Amino acid sequence: MFSIKLILHLFSNQTLMQIRLNKLADIFTGQTFRTKVDNNPDGEVWVIQMKDLNKNYTGISGQPNTITYDDVSRNQLLRKGDILLLAKGNNNVAFKYDSDQPAVAVSLFFVIRVKSSKIIPDYLIWFINNHNTQNYLATMREGASVSSIKKSIFEELCIEIPEIRKQELIANVYRLSICEEELMRKLIEEKQQFIQNALAKQL
Numbered sequence: 631m632f633s634i635k636l637i638l639h640l641f642s643n644q645t646l647m648q649i650r651l652n653k654l655a656d657i658f659t660g661q662t663f664r665t666k667v668d669n670n671p672d673g674e675v676w677v678i679q680m681k682d683l684n685k686n687y688t689g690i691s692g693q694p695n696t697i698t699y700d701d702v703s704r705n706q707l708l709r710k711g712d713i714l715l716l717a718k719g720n721n722n723v724a725f726k727y728d729s730d731q732p733a734v735a736v737s738l739f740f741v742i743r744v745k746s747s748k749i750i751p752d753y754l755i756w757f758i759n760n761h762n763t764q765n766y767l768a769t770m771r772e773g774a775s776v777s778s779i780k781k782s783i784f785e786e787l788c789i790e791i792p793e794i795r796k797q798e799l800i801a802n803v804y805r806l807s808i809c810e811e812e813l814m815r816k817l818i819e820e821k822q823q824f825i826q827n828a829l830a831k832q833l
Contacts, residue, residue: 646792647748652785654746655754659717659781660735661706667736669695675702676733678714685815687716687723688759688808694733706734711751713742715758718778722767724758726751740784749791752801757789759804 651657660678667677673696684691708714708727715724717740724742727733735741744751757763766787771777791797 646790648788648790651787651789654749656743656745657785658741660737660739660741661703662737667695670697673697674699674732676731678733678735680738687721688725702734708733713751713755715740718776722779724755726755750797753797756800756804
């Protein structure tokens, strides 16, 4: 496993800027749909829902449902490089939308669009997903049956910012660690399937 802690230790003597998230990025809620989003075979726009995320909530898995442009608020269309964060539930994980496919996210998500040259999106994703930030977000959740994070609270999140070169290094190692976790998960699943098939042949 690649050690994020090791990289942070290398930078431990550096004084970091601290800037609130709303100074670094525009944040808005995904599109609200009044009814269930059914797949339209003639649709051109993906609708990203929780069901479309992989098991680690770190990206899109499979094929989201599509709708037509007539069913979309144009100002809700995602841009390549936007960050999506699950604002509801207990897995408030961020990931980058990195496709050229036209898409919107449902209102379960916050869309985070970096507007400052002081920070790169991949570093911001790591910062949101690291244990300290996740623990903080957990204390900010509200709601009895389905917990959620208020946009006004999330906007005030204080981001620690090293220089760009170090942001890139942290982001690259984090990205490799996510790839490693995904490969290990697939390996475990394939091994379990192999064992099950082998045992079944003994019956």
